[in-house]
Amino acid sequence: MSYVSPDQVVESMVQAGAAKAKLTVKDMFIRGGLAGALLGFGTTLAFTAETQSQMGFVGALLFPACFVIVILLGLELVTGNFALLPLAVMEKKATWQQMVSNWFWVIVGHLIGGAVYAIFYVIAATHLGHVDNHAVAQKIINVAEAKTVAYASLGPEGLLVVVVKAILCNWMVALGAVLAMTSKATIGKIAAMWLPILMFFAQGFEHAVVNMFVIPAGIMLGANVTIADWLLWNQIPVLFGNLIGGFIFTGLALYLTHRKAGAKKTLEQLEFTQQVSNL
Numbered sequence: 001m002s003y004v005s006p007d008q009v010v011e012s013m014v015q016a017g018a019a020k021a022k023l024t025v026k027d028m029f030i031r032g033g034l035a036g037a038l039l040g041f042g043t044t045l046a047f048t049a050e051t052q053s054q055m056g057f058v059g060a061l062l063f064p065a066c067f068v069i070v071i072l073l074g075l076e077l078v079t080g081n082f083a084l085l086p087l088a089v090m091e092k093k094a095t096w097q098q099m100v101s102n103w104f105w106v107i108v109g110h111l112i113g114g115a116v117y118a119i120f121y122v123i124a125a126t127h128l129g130h131v132d133n134h135a136v137a138q139k140i141i142n143v144a145e146a147k148t149v150a151y152a153s154l155g156p157e158g159l160l161v162v163v164v165k166a167i168l169c170n171w172m173v174a175l176g177a178v179l180a181m182t183s184k185a186t187i188g189k190i191a192a193m194w195l196p197i198l199m200f201f202a203q204g205f206e207h208a209v210v211n212m213f214v215i216p217a218g219i220m221l222g223a224n225v226t227i228a229d230w231l232l233w234n235q236i237p238v239l240f241g242n243l244i245g246g247f248i249f250t251g252l253a254l255y256l257t258h259r260k261a262g263a264k265k266t267l268e269q270l271e272f273t274q275q276v277s278n279l
Helices: 006-021 023-052 058-060 064-072 079-089 096-126 135-146 156-181 186-202 207-219 227-277
Strands: none
Touching: 006 079, 006 096, 006 135, 006 156, 006 227, 023 058, 023 064, 023 096, 023 207, 058 064, 058 186, 064 156, 064 186, 079 156, 079 207, 079 227, 096 156, 096 207, 135 207, 156 186, 156 227, 186 207, 207 227
């Protein structure tokens, strides 16, 4: 059977968090950079499909392809790590310092990977500035402004909105990383991952790594957004909301219910084995 039970999945989550905590800075940086660029690829693919079809849901159907690539290649995605590494710390299989180091270097990788893809995409889409009516480029500008100055126009309430949308986003994204562990078959992993990523993207929730591409790209293309707008009204609060959504609503919630069940099952198996050996 390719299906993996929830208690086994939670054990895999703990082990995955422990393994990620022990990665070198080089590995965290490179894997984070590749993941940031790949999510940029997925975003422009989704925007291309949306502008061509005039149906946003078509783009949402395609976006999970980039997430699948990231997970299957064992790359680092900080939004998934928000759910996994704290569990390893709780189980004393990693330290707080290792957890924070992982998050930091993976985010640095995401920023550089997203920026590199943004530069390449802007060159490709505008033909080095010779094309100014590219549909996807205009979509990126609009999205960058909607993710920053639109929230700023709401004042403090805008920060609450963006944090809540970030929580909802990573509730699903972290769940996608976890669902990859529910199957031993590649096709099963892909199908399981696809569902929650589709849910988050179709509803326009806020994902920190996607925003590390789309907002810098929008700024390069001429969006009315400053670096301060990006950081204050999106990037920092979105990272905070993603952390809450990934850790509390996915990692911790599953750990609290299935880790206990898994431990009980293991104890029962040990007791049964002991009884058999005494016969």
